[in-house]
Amino acid sequence: xxxxVREGARAARVERVRARMGxxxxxALLLSLGADLPWLTxxxxxxxxxxxxxVLPSDARPTLVVPRLEAPRVEHDEELFALLPWDETDDxxxxxxxxxGSRASLSVSDRTWATFVLDLQDSLPAARFSVASRVTxxxxxxxxxxxxxxxxRAAAAADRVATQLVSGDIALVGRTEADVSRDIGRRLVAExxxxxxxAIVGSGPNSASPHHGAGGRVIAAGEPxxxxxxxxxxxxxxxxxxxxxxxxxxxxxxxxxSVLEAAxxxxxxxxxxxTPCEDVDAVARRLIDDGGYGPHFIHxxxxxxxxxxxxxxxxxxxxxxxxxxGHAFSVEPGIYLEGRWGAxxxxxxxxxxxxxxxxxxxxxxLAVVEA
Ligand code: ZN
Ligand code: ZN
Ligand code: ZN
Numbered sequence: 001x002x003x004x005v006r007e008g009a010r011a012a013r014v015e016r017v018r019a020r021m022g023x024x025x026x027x028a029l030l031l032s033l034g035a036d037l038p039w040l041t042x043x044x045x046x047x048x049x050x051x052x053x054x055v056l057p058s059d060a061r062p063t064l065v066v067p068r069l070e071a072p073r074v075e076h077d078e079e080l081f082a083l084l085p086w087d088e089t090d091d092x093x094x095x096x097x098x099x100x101g102s103r104a105s106l107s108v109s110d111r112t113w114a115t116f117v118l119d120l121q122d123s124l125p126a127a128r129f130s131v132a133s134r135v136t137x138x139x140x141x142x143x144x145x146x147x148x149x150x151x152x153r154a155a156a157a158a159d160r161v162a163t164q165l166v167s168g169d170i171a172l173v174g175r176t177e178a179d180v181s182r183d184i185g186r187r188l189v190a191e192x193x194x195x196x197x198x199a200i201v202g203s204g205p206n207s208a209s210p211h212h213g214a215g216g217r218v219i220a221a222g223e224p225x226x227x228x229x230x231x232x233x234x235x236x237x238x239x240x241x242x243x244x245x246x247x248x249x250x251x252x253x254x255x256x257x258s259v260l261e262a263a264x265x266x267x268x269x270x271x272x273x274x275t276p277c278e279d280v281d282a283v284a285r286r287l288i289d290d291g292g293y294g295p296h297f298i299h300x301x302x303x304x305x306x307x308x309x310x311x312x313x314x315x316x317x318x319x320x321x322x323x324x325x326g327h328a329f330s331v332e333p334g335i336y337l338e339g340r341w342g343a344x345x346x347x348x349x350x351x352x353x354x355x356x357x358x359x360x361x362x363x364x365x366l367a368v369v370e371a
Contacts, residue, residue, distance in 0.1 A: 267315075
């Protein structure tokens with residue numbers, strides 16, 4: 001990401017973070033594992049027993065405390081932050097505590113290891129701790145133009161694999177789900193992803209389990225196969241679901257799928273700027289309810305996406321936050337008849353002033369592949 005993001009964009013992010021820290025009364029942000037740190041600095045902390053932590057005070061220059069052996073990997077921008085490498089015999093928690101000083105209100109990365117948080121609390125007994133997502137999540141949820149461009153590249157690469165799936169280029173019948181999952185993963189990489197994050201393949205009755213782990217079941221003729229996959233492309237994530245049927249689908253399944261397709265399209269159309277997130281969820285839910293499948297739509301309609309596969313904003317009942325230009329999220333209703341079969345349809349959508357824009361373009365109809 002660091003190569004693609006202009007230095008100016010990062011400096012602007014730090015300023016927005018500082019402004020929000022001011023609003024919330026946060027004196028210092030402590031960033032370790034997770035996407036906040038790379039979003040601000042271009043550097044992603046290693047998930048190690050050695051502590052990496054950016055101390056970003058509201059009133060002073062940020063400092064990145066980093067294990068000496070990791071320091072060569074930091075693309076260091078002196079303007080943006082100071083670098084403080086620590087040696088094997090140093091106490092990094094002490095270094096962070098010294099940088100924090102007497103600042104009282106601290107927000108620490110949600111994914112920081114508990115062992116470091118507990119040590120920091122011991123070292124800073126007067127400080128109050130909260131999660132950094134309070135500060136960063138609403139800011140990261142609004143993508144700038146470069147981020148939207150990166151999400152588009154990721155979506156286009158996932159689309160190329162989904163096109164291979166719905167056109168029958170990826171053989172299904174006679175192969176295990178796990179084999180097809182590995183095949184999809186290889187194709188995601190071949191289309192430019194640096195990393196495969198997941199490739200769900202749920203066939204027959206397994207299609208009724210939304211997060212089914214692709215396993216040893218051999219895909220047969222005359223059944224649905226739900227494929228939900230994504231990866232990381234230039235630091236940003238892709239995520240798409242298409243459902244294919246191996247052979248001619250029975251009328252009962254066509255009915256289920258047409259209800260799902262209408263619900264997904266209506267929810268995308270409803271995702272206009274200013275609409276509360278929960279209203280988009282309600283639109284999909286109402287159509288699935290009216291179609292007679294209400295109790296079988298057992299998850300929220302969507303999640304935000306960016307540096308992480310799942311981030312703000314969540315399209316779920318109870319989230320009354322209005323959509324804003326630059327919000328990027330999935331719209332992915334599903335219908336699951338336990339023990340029988342299921343279907344899901346998912347695109348990534350960006351909210352713009354001109355209306356919701358789906359950045360996945362693969363046909364939405366039930367894909368029928370030869371058995
Ligand atoms: Zn999911
Ligand atoms: Zn998905
Ligand atoms: Zn998703």
